[in-house]
Amino acid sequence: EVQLVESGGGLVQPGGSLRLSCAVSGFTFNTHWMHWVRQAPGKGLVWVSHIYSDGSRTSYADSVRGRFTISRDNAKNTLYLQMNSLRPEDTAVYYCVRDRTYGMGDWGQGTTVTVSS
């Protein structure tokens, strides 16, 4: 069974940092692209970032480029999202997602990030 379990969310002040983690199981992690997708309260889904299976290439939405960094540890079957210079508009549920042919295949349950003073 494919499982993706996010952790690391919480309440942080504007300008602060958080690192999200996503532990995966049930599939060969090092052969799959991965994404982070977020959803602000009551809003739609927004693609945040993507990483190749070997970590050699990454991409970001304009809204987070330069502030967020996606990475992965294939030995630990874990995906990460380092979030710096957080803003109130970054408040959202963050989902870890396994890519499926240039789409979002399997989703974790999400972790909530709240940016507020």
Place this chain on the structure above:
Amino acid sequence: QSALTQPPSASGSPGQSVTISCTGTSSDVGGHNYVSWYQQHPGKAPKLMIYEVTKRPSGVPDRFSGSKSGNTASLTVSGLQAEDEADYHCSSYAGSNNWVFGGGTKLTVL
């Protein structure tokens, strides 16, 4: 990276069919056959229903179907059932390792 355009709401009676549109540009929907659709019930994570415009993952009922014409993709739900009431989101590959989502459509089963 402009969002795809979906109608905010759609509705139908049990047994009827309903179609939800997803309009983009030639850079995303029109330029790639990588449109996906997701179902999301309240408080739950999204679930992939359609990928590569028309393909269904195993376990998704064949009542769900996808299509594309030009810059607009569509999701059709046939034989509506009460459990189909949910939010539906589309996404498209937009080239250069970028992706874009629609704003979501709330489907109500009357």
